[in-house]
Amino acid sequence: MNTSHHPHKKNIWQKLHIDLPLLLGLLALMVFGLFVIYSASGEDAAMMERQLVRLSLSLCVMFVFAQINPEILRRWALPIYIAGIILLLGVHFFGTINKGAQRWLNLGFMEFQPSELIKLAFPITMAWYISKFPLPPKKRYLAGGLVILLIPTLLIAKQPDLGTSILVAASGVFVLFLSGMSWVIVGSCVAAVLALLPILWFFLMHDYQRTRVMTLFDPERDPLGAGYHIIQSKIAIGSGGLWGKGWLQGSQSQLEFLPERHTDFIFAVIGEEFGLIGSLILLALYMYIIGRGLVIASRAQTSFARLLAGSITLTFFVYIFVNIGMVSGLLPVVGVPLPLVSYGGTSMMTLMIGFGILMSIHTHRRFIDR
């Protein structure tokens, strides 16, 4: 598979287990994000500095994970998964309540979100489990996978944290799909989900979640309440026009009409200040990273590595799609940040660990043609 002319000679990046094309894409995104945060925070240099520290830290963590051989991850998959489930149960019984959701475990010295651990551990576990069997997997193995998937998803959804549970479920579904489950099953699953939607709506969703969905279809119904976020966000994006109002010039962002503008709604700032062109450039950058991720996945040498890399990459896309979809009024408001651009540490760390794993997968290949 390797096309290198000097199979035994590794360049410096390979020795460091870094994938340069992916790293450049990520760095470009981060630099862009820093500029946007500076604007969205009302030119708060301190906030930008904190984000810079986080980015550097997460780059270091990425670098560390890039050194870990995927084989080690595979071996530790199950214990980490079980530990994650135990922690989630811990949250369920002992967790602290913050903003109406029980997501945090107080470890004495810090607050910790076990669902973030699961976000990482889960695709590894799923890839480990499904790659044990010859692919495409048989139905009974798929059923086992479904059980592995449902336990954490439901626990997280119960916290409630709809955004994370969607991301976790998606990462599992991607593994199953990429493993080559038959189209018949894919089709019937889609049909089943559609059939389950009413049950979800009437029995499982919280009132505030229902309100969010209702607001999506008619934000003007409650312009100062539930609809406020989405209306202001759409005004920000729409008023940006083709070229945008210019960096630091967005009135919606600078005058604080836009809520959560440096975290979940940061895309609205991009839309307002950089216009359609800016959005297009951002999305192109994301496409590039996703493309590179899928290339890495395709070139991986084991099913485990392929499935894991594919799942990590596609989960990254789910972040993007859910976030931009919500900010631009296509999807209900779900707490998902814009990856690597939104201000905040936890999800960035998780994502960068994911990219570390991707790089590890790519740079730990043994260069033998089978």
Add this chain to the structure above:
Amino acid sequence: MSPKKRIAMHDHAAEASLFKRRALFTFLCVFILISLLLSNLYQLQVVSYQDYETRSNDNRIRVVPVAPSRGLIYDRHGQLLAENQPFYTLELIPEKAQDITASLDKLNEYIELSADEREAITERLRYHRRFKPLTIKSRLTEEQVATFSVNQHQFPGFRVEAGLKRHYPYEGLMTHVLGYVGKINTRDKTSLEKSGQWKNYAATNDIGKQGIEKFYESLLLGKPGHLEEEVNNRGRVIRTLKATPPTPGQDIYLTLDLKLQQKAMELLNGRRGSVVAIDPQDGGVLAMVSSPSYDPNLFVHGISSKAYSALLNDKSRPLINRATQGQYSPASTIKPHVALLGLEEKTITEKTRIWDPGFWQIPNVERKYRDWKRWGHGWVDVYSSIMDSCDTFFYDLAYKVGVDKMAEFMSKFGFGEPTGIDIYEEANGIMPSKDWKRMRYNQPWYIGDTISVGIGQGYWTSTPLQLTNAATILANRGQRFTPHLLKSFKDETAKIDSPIDEREPITLNDENNWEIINEAMRRTADKSRFTDASYTAAMKTGTAQVFSVAQDAKYDSETVAEHLKDNALIIAYAPYENPKIVLAVVLENAGWGGVNAGPVARALLDEYMLRDEWLVAE
């Protein structure tokens, strides 16, 4: 995990190619979904751009109206009669305050709040929108403003707002002329909306309620300006984008003469009555006093209901403008006009003499109409009947002329209809006729009615302004002006004189008749009140039997004795040759006109005629 347990073997090549197909498929899906996002963004940012841009501007730009300052009011010599004074209000924005009760307790150390005030604040807070300012105390003294400002840091959410309020420095001196401004009420608002004026009141709280303030509201108001401000989501002003300054209201100059007005008020000295003085050269009102009066400043800040009902129930009725709304029997003050009619109709001539035995009888009727002089004036002609105010001469004259001729002639002098002066508070008065009585009372006219009207009694009533106006026409030998109070107004650049409304003059068959009547009045003045005056004057007094103070006055048994006394009246002008001032004085229940109203008229003419400016000019 041991290979032995595996049932099937992995086919690595097949798995790799299966994965590639799936990866390609998902990448395609990613591409489609990203295109979906982009098409949505295109919809927002390109197709609906205009709409969202407008909404974005609506968000951030707030247009704040700025109140124009109300035009000032001056007298004819530039003395300030109505000004705008700064006033300070302590306001609270509830949502910005921390502990309102504690703050109010602490505030008490600097600005005292009574228990009632505290209660009212608590009550209003309950229904108040949290982000809107609530008045805590209005009309702060400058000292209170200073103390509060120093300690403002202790009171988050509290602030002092400055504004301008109307102030009338002369208080009750000419309340009935100037009127006053008050808070715009729902009725004002409805009528402003109907006339399309409401937009000019965007930042204005007060409106002229009476008098000049009401009549010239549109001149005094000005036009509001606008501030276009950029605000953030909490409404805090970030910067001002554009400022259109307001156009201040126009300053106006009245025909009033402050010194004359003051003198008149002083002479009335709290008695019930009225003085009106007119400049016969143009109809400008030099003085218009209605006594007793009240302080218009009370109404500017909102009068308490207690104070208002005290004014309303006051038996001396300070609220009505006696000069234009008080309807009095003109009594003998109209004898010159009746005599003029007699000359015109040739019912009498300059030489006509009749014998007055002290009474007069309708031919072949028993009843005697008595003269005020029980033993009679003897032989009287037109001059002496005016000088001595002989009733009998006028009984006879009225009987011969008839009421309808009188009504027709007197209406030329403005009796029975509003003079058209530039304030809205004006009564018609009554100039009776046969038709009028049939319409009003559905009764036929009796000869006796005519006899009373002949001496300015009976159904005939007139306001002091009408009386002055009629005297002015006489002094002007028929030249007629609409009495007015506005002399000029100041545009942005220049002082513009208000146009004078001259009406078609009264022409007589024999213009010499004017001279006969005016001469009679001059002799009246010479012989009595103005014997020792250093200027020439003409006058006629009147003493009216009272049957009602004003048409709508109520009979009140407690004060009946006082109210049964005669009203004292006088009309006078000076100088005789080229009149500069014509006036009428009415004193309610004062007794004889000559004795009581006479000194007032004399003192006023002295005040006006003996000024240095006149003496220098002539």
